[in-house]
Amino acid sequence: MKRHSCCYKQKLRKGLWSPEEDGKLLSYITKHGHGCWSSVPKLAGLERCGKSCRLRWINYLRPDLKRGAFSSEEQDLIVELHAVLGNRWSQIAARLPGRTDNEIKNLWNSCIKKKLREKGIDPITHKPLPEIYKDTNRSDNHNSTSFSSETNQDFFVKEPSDYSDYLAFEKLNTNSVSIVNSLSPVSPTQFNTDGSVSTTGFETQICVKPSIILLPPPDNTSSTISGEDHVQVTDPTWESNCGTASHLDNPGLEEIKWSDEYLNESLLSNPVYVKSETDFNANIAFPWSQNQNQACDVFPKDLQRMAFSFGETL
């Protein structure tokens, strides 16, 4: 088992940070930036490992951290994001300025989970709990075999076989949009062009970052996308605004670069026609299409709207 080199070092302090240590770390990073974390402790005069310094900075000393209790809006947003992203705390934190992944994780485990259960909602699946699993009956079901596999402390069963792929849209911080579906403990979700949402499963991973990337399905034993598969974007302004397609090393993966100007000025305001010209067999190429192997219009504004709520950082 590999360990961080710093973990071998002896006589390093552990446990809670003293105000003096905080002062040293804050002073050093304010003056010099953190640079290589492994060298920070020595340069800052601390008997800590680099990882510990990094964590302390990120979770406590960073000047842009928001202090105080989470607002109800923040908590609602966390629940919404968790429904799509699962326990990807860092990605959830990326959408809550000033909040850390650790903070959100703690809030979730100590507070939100309980609130959801009190409302009769399974915090794992975000679906209504079966009556027998609701909090009011916890003690009655203590010996149930339906304990969550995630933690023995949970009494609540996951919805069976609900770990299908899902699709998530994201408007990234600046000018990029991503679309991705991947394994996650939520229902397979399909965002349709009419704005409705249905729950048809699909497997092929599609990412638009500023690029469209097709990835083989997670299961290598199933059919994969060949090197000839590709995505064609036929927005009238596309040809002059996209870069050349480039094949990456990964078999079956193709990437098309979108220019910043295109993303800024065109993509988010004009309809884009996205079309698959290949047969993806059982793997669904374009889940927003009514017929998932056929081309359809994708409206960037819808993408942007959905992207704001659902996301997966690539």
Place this chain on the structure above:
DNA sequence: AAAAGAGACAACCGCCACCTA
């Protein structure tokens, strides 16, 4: 008032992915 329990928060641990020599 003291002990026990619960909740909130901080920090550590192990793992993984990426980078570089």
Place this chain on the structure above:
DNA sequence: TTAGGTGGCGGTTGTCTCTTT
């Protein structure tokens, strides 16, 4: 190509404080 170093992440544990008995 590979092994070591590093950053980052999520799960877990530790610690402190507040509440209840």
